[in-house]
Amino acid sequence: MARIPVGVLGATGAVGQHYVTLLDDHPYFKVVLVAASPASAGKSYAEAVAGKWSMDRDIPDSIRGLIVKDASSVADIAKECRLVFSAIEGQKDWIKELEIQYAAAGLGVVSNNSAHRWTDWVPMIIPEINHQHLDIIQEQRKTKGWKKGFIVVKPNCSLQSYLTPVHALLQAGYPIKRIIVTTEQASSGAGYPGVPSLDLIDNVVPFIGGEEEKTELEPHKILGLIRDGMVVSDETIAISANCTRVPVTHGHLAAVNIEFAGKVPELDEIKRVWRAYSSYPQKHRLPFAPEPAIIYREEENRPQPRKDRDAGKGMAVVVGRLRKCPVFHVKFIGLSHNIIRGAAGGAILTAEMLVKMGYAR
Amino acid sequence: MARIPVGVLGATGAVGQHYVTLLDDHPYFKVVLVAASPASAGKSYAEAVAGKWSMDRDIPDSIRGLIVKDASSVADIAKECRLVFSAIEGQKDWIKELEIQYAAAGLGVVSNNSAHRWTDWVPMIIPEINHQHLDIIQEQRKTKGWKKGFIVVKPNCSLQSYLTPVHALLQAGYPIKRIIVTTEQASSGAGYPGVPSLDLIDNVVPFIGGEEEKTELEPHKILGLIRDGMVVSDETIAISANCTRVPVTHGHLAAVNIEFAGKVPELDEIKRVWRAYSSYPQKHRLPFAPEPAIIYREEENRPQPRKDRDAGKGMAVVVGRLRKCPVFHVKFIGLSHNIIRGAAGGAILTAEMLVKMGYAR
Amino acid sequence: MARIPVGVLGATGAVGQHYVTLLDDHPYFKVVLVAASPASAGKSYAEAVAGKWSMDRDIPDSIRGLIVKDASSVADIAKECRLVFSAIEGQKDWIKELEIQYAAAGLGVVSNNSAHRWTDWVPMIIPEINHQHLDIIQEQRKTKGWKKGFIVVKPNCSLQSYLTPVHALLQAGYPIKRIIVTTEQASSGAGYPGVPSLDLIDNVVPFIGGEEEKTELEPHKILGLIRDGMVVSDETIAISANCTRVPVTHGHLAAVNIEFAGKVPELDEIKRVWRAYSSYPQKHRLPFAPEPAIIYREEENRPQPRKDRDAGKGMAVVVGRLRKCPVFHVKFIGLSHNIIRGAAGGAILTAEMLVKMGYAR
């Protein structure tokens, strides 16, 4: 199969850098274009990221020399690629409009930006949980008159350390009533330069703007139903989140307390459910699909960010410390790599599904 | 008033070092004796702590030259001081017996050790919350035949970032049904050498042995009632704790979700209650009493360990981010200095109360 | 003595925050005015620093409500105060001109900015080393026609961990030929937001723009002679510096290798010289003068940033590990608080000297 030519919008930022790194030698996609703000446009990628390349690996050789385009030059970009990964930052309405322009120009848009997350005709995807939401692309195309374009978004990184294990339980027939979760989130979640070192040396910051709301609300859409080509949120599960920032480079940890709505599974049954969990990405052996999707560790002090974030090449969700909760029913610790699983990697896996399902080609 | 001669048991460890530092120039107490394990006995204090002095201040001059005694030489120690602060570590039954020997020898024992925390005739004290529990000392003396001795313990450090604010609400007439709390605890809570640096650089450890149980259960005793000279636990409030270790030197942070049992106060009313909170230590203007006892900060990103742990000379509990909880009723962040408020400082304030109430002299 | 009304320029930045904190209740100076960029002008100080107050203490009550002035409103500011501490940032020529305007308007200027460091009629002061350079203020006034104004600057923070101990040796009659120094500098040296946390978690950055040059060259001026009312650099000592950034909040550490030019003192003699070192600030018992100015620690693993930066209220230079050097003659470790001794505190001590010497009143 010839690789699909793709572009990365916002390619010079922290998530953009992960995109070009993770997509190096990807079997489905070939990065042929990088775009960013007008300030970077016209420079080679290597020049544009000089002094702010924050990856632990070097810039892929195939990307170094690409000339950065202005991300608002939609028509030009549409000539060169068929799908764009958008990690662009900016004013919300402008982003919304820009992503629509890309789709109208015939491009698939897989976006990290939060602008369209609550647009009811845009699916918000965690690949293992709700791949069937992608089918509303048909409705997008019909309503908008788009032939090949579409818009798909990924949710916030903070919820990805606990929502897949929760989904596994729901799917196994254990409805959940309430969740209280406290996250300990990594520095890279704020991008680069992001959080000043003076705020994180010998310190924790117990606040991340907008993060608790996203952690509490986005699961409702992800777990929602499709009705008339739109996603209808399912607010069955009440969620309360406390989001804090800790001195860790990558890897968001979540301490999760769960109250079931009906039958309460035994701890061993929960572990069994998690270990058996396999979904569309695993069944179709997609390149970025972690296998297994959920890793349960029996050690009493795991998962830990530095030791577990790279499990499944950064795409697995690692859980541990499952135990009874004296207030709700059970509690556990979840962990996922916020930039790989929680941002660029999750979006790439979503795009792989789009290819497999025939929406992107 | 002549200062009361006191001893510090376990004086060479991390908490012991805080004791001798905090007691330097104390208006009520004068450290005349330091004791530790046989390995240190016979050395000067300065020699005994060489290479393991972990304070950011130097050894007080009045302590440097003291010859370390063997902590098991009860009779000798009883000749020199009238009260001991015990930060000794060891096998639980041995500690229990040793502390009883000290009390029988006529000494007041204020202990950081967990050995006697669940002995029903021993009060477990947070000075602002349950000073009235100290009255069971009378029963101790009657039952045991002790003339002047007594045993009093302080609870675990992990619960002190949330229990005082909780008590303030209870006292103001807002009974609480359930609490879910996640703590982010400092390295110094594990003593010295304690947690290896390899475990805390770019990492979080989501487990601390025994800590969650203490955080969940000890409040029941602290909030308990006195009946027949013994403490009867009050298990009205169900508590679930997730305890994690973060790369911070000092200061335990707690993310707290609260469900009230009856009337739910407005957020402003809660802040008012906290700000008005004043208890025995404040009313008697004890030397180590923070004033105010609870500090509420309005900034959206406080309290933070490095910036707030030293409030009230390390004795205040700092709270912030009070907001509505979509699952329970309210949630907030609490913080206290685990070694000062949570260990040595809290014990010293307890001893000050004992003096003021006439039990120690 | 009535306190001298002073202003702080650049008051909202990291060094400016230290100024207003350190000057709280100062016996000589009273902060009556805070100034910053036009963006902050017109706001109360508390509003202007909201979200970027990075001190571990709160804003002094006397400063919270001050209305921030525009730092370029020289005439207005000159009406309210007699001396300004300048921590303003900006284009070099503009700073130079602005500081001259302040002096011309009759104000003393004590500046942290590097703009005038190499102006030959401006003294660059480390209080213990070259207070006599302040006498060229007379020449400044004569040449410029200033009646009461003057400009004095402080040097870079990076050299303050080793230059005072070096000066002590020079003064004791041990000329030095060559110095090789490697610094491990704290995050706060780069201000706030400064160094991104992603650059300093589990990492060291072996480069700080312009820092090595300053560390190598500024000592030449500080150790220089006054000739015809100007400072003539003394380049006798060749210095080579490697400056690195480490994950530490405050406290610059320096590993120093020294080759003497003539007689080589014994190690004990060097310690004696350091311990006996006392200079103008100590002799006049100035409020910010550390006593002693140099602290030698005998422990094999000191000085350490967290444990020694606050020695002498952050104004002492702490040295240790003096030993023979197999290549040069001796080597040692030095440490000083980069923001207190190395910036705001050092400037305040300089201003105290200016008062004592009659230049500021």
Next chain:
Amino acid sequence: MARIPVGVLGATGAVGQHYVTLLDDHPYFKVVLVAASPASAGKSYAEAVAGKWSMDRDIPDSIRGLIVKDASSVADIAKECRLVFSAIEGQKDWIKELEIQYAAAGLGVVSNNSAHRWTDWVPMIIPEINHQHLDIIQEQRKTKGWKKGFIVVKPNCSLQSYLTPVHALLQAGYPIKRIIVTTEQASSGAGYPGVPSLDLIDNVVPFIGGEEEKTELEPHKILGLIRDGMVVSDETIAISANCTRVPVTHGHLAAVNIEFAGKVPELDEIKRVWRAYSSYPQKHRLPFAPEPAIIYREEENRPQPRKDRDAGKGMAVVVGRLRKCPVFHVKFIGLSHNIIRGAAGGAILTAEMLVKMGYAR
């Protein structure tokens, strides 16, 4: 080629854990035996390391179930393997004797322990620098009457970030007179548990016992000559080292100042020499040989531990910031992974050379 059965002594410690991890699927060697102290003997490897496994990867499956042997059971171990990697700790004379017993029993010994580093008939090897020293194995065998056994040691990790670049210059015809080096060493250099987190949060420790001496002296032996089957140290280059510990997991950084003895190469020539450097391991394409051996980075702020330690799978030496030195001739920053290049990986590469040269089979 059938893989050579090897054992790892001290297999449960930090370096031992790296050995079993790095040797997983090695083309020359197969770990068939793990040995440690009597306390671990008899347990499965997984049991023996429970709670102290400190790698970011899991235990290799082929190792988990191996029963740990007592490292002093030389005869038993000699039956199962032909070469041992020794990371055992203990009293120096006991280690010396034990390693001799292994060699006498017919085993090759490649040791991380410092016990035999100054034994003149034992070569101390950095594979790129002095592979020809391995030839004294012939003399070892002749003198001791060993048929197949030998003892080879690797040097301290602290010198490996600068000695290979120095050797490249020597070999290119630029003799060196003096070196002053300051190291910023990672936590893992002290093993596990190693340095307490309380010593490295917001702190640097400017002392590592014995490290400066090793850094200054071991290069003399490594750069020495073979005479009469023994290594004669070459003390031509005087070296002075300042060794400090910084809050970094892995990766020792060195700031190096160099004075040449004769001709002084241009900076570009030095970079050329480093980039062209290739030695025995590269020429024979050994499995663990990094290619290139020395990586020069042009960015002004590299190398950095977190970003560069894994270059060449942790086996490369990364250098940067080459510039003129105002005191000596040139200065630069070097970096290497202290556990891979500096310990287990370097020893494995040495063993690969031993196979290639015919000493191990």
